[in-house]
Amino acid sequence: MKSFIKSTASGLVLACSLFGATQAMAKSALENVLDTGELKVCFDAGYMPFEMKTKDGRFIGFDIDVGKQMARAMGVKFTPxxxxxxxxxPALQTGKCDIIMGGMTITAERNLKVNFADPYIVIGQSAIISPKLAGTVKSYKDLNDPKYTIATKLGTTGAEAAKKYIPKAKLDLYDTEIDAALQVSSGKADAFVYDFPYNAIYASQNKGKVDHLAQPFTYEPLGWAIRQDDPNFLNFLNNYLRQIKGDGTYDRIYDKWFKNDSWLQDVQ
Structure with a gap:
């Protein structure tokens, strides 16, 4: 009798384990992507050169091209x-998209809510300053003074970096990076703290209106984010990243957006 009970109990444990494993596998966004025939990609257009909106309403950029390439490799439609x-x-967590490919910095706080694939690029924060401060402000450390006003985008690592490394300065937060950067070029703020790639491009577009302290003062790996408990999707993403970095696809897309500025004429 004991043997039968033990055997039955073992069977139940095994069945529950198998059921749990099956449920976990069913959670993979990969299944949903293949079933629906589309890869839904979340991003916030306006972050040059990663994701932007053209004058005629198209989405373009480094992340957009990589996402399209990924969807093509999966045999599905790319849906921005x-x-x-x-x-x-929250949009990712509620299933409005399958993945965030939007220049998201991997942080411990975010990692508690989502899973990140391996970093696909490493950047850092830099500062754009008013031309009137050229020569006086030579690094971000010189901005750490109550007489200076720093502008940046709400909810970004730029805001976190300003609070951490330039705590004495006044901090003004804006909904978009464009609005925040405009505060400096229009003379309403002394500096704009944001991601180095964006700042480099903005400074080249606004010569004479801003100066760029072109030395990043933080280390920030960017990664693709997916919902938690999805090892299958994570495995696919890491292997896909290795593949495109090894076969030249990544370099081709990188050069298009980071070593060429011909796309600027198409951006709003």
Whole structure:
């Protein structure tokens, strides 16, 4: 009798384990992508050169091209989901998209809510300053003074970096990076703290209106974010990244957006 009970109990444990494993496998966004025939990608257009909106309403950029390439490799349609930054993680969690490919910095706080694939690029924060401060402000450390006003985008690592490394300065937060950077070029703020690639491009577009302290002062790996408990999707993404970095696809897309500025004429 004991043997039968023990055997039955073992069978139940095994069945529950198998059921749990099956349920976990069913959670993979990969299944949904293949079933629906589309890869829904979240991003917040306006972050040059990663994701932007053209004058005729198209979405272009480094992340957009990589996403399209990924969808093509999967044999599915690429579906862009332009989302406000402060709601982008909830959009992923509620299934409005399958993945965030939007220049998202991997942080411990975000990692508690989503899973990140291996970093696909490493950047850092830099500062754009008013030309009147050239020669006086030579690094971000010189901005750490109550007489200076720093502008940046709400909810970004730029805001976190300003609070951490330039705590004495006044901090003004804006909904978009464009509005925040405009505060400096229009003379309403002394500096704009944001991601180095964006700042480099903005400074080249606004010569004479801003100066760029072109030395990043933080280390920030960017990664693709997916819902938690999805090892199958994570495995696919890491292997896909290795593949495109090894076969030249990544370099081709990188050069298009980071070593060429011909696309600027198409951006709003």
């Amino acid at each position: 989901v332009n989302t406000a930054w402060d709601g982008i993680i």
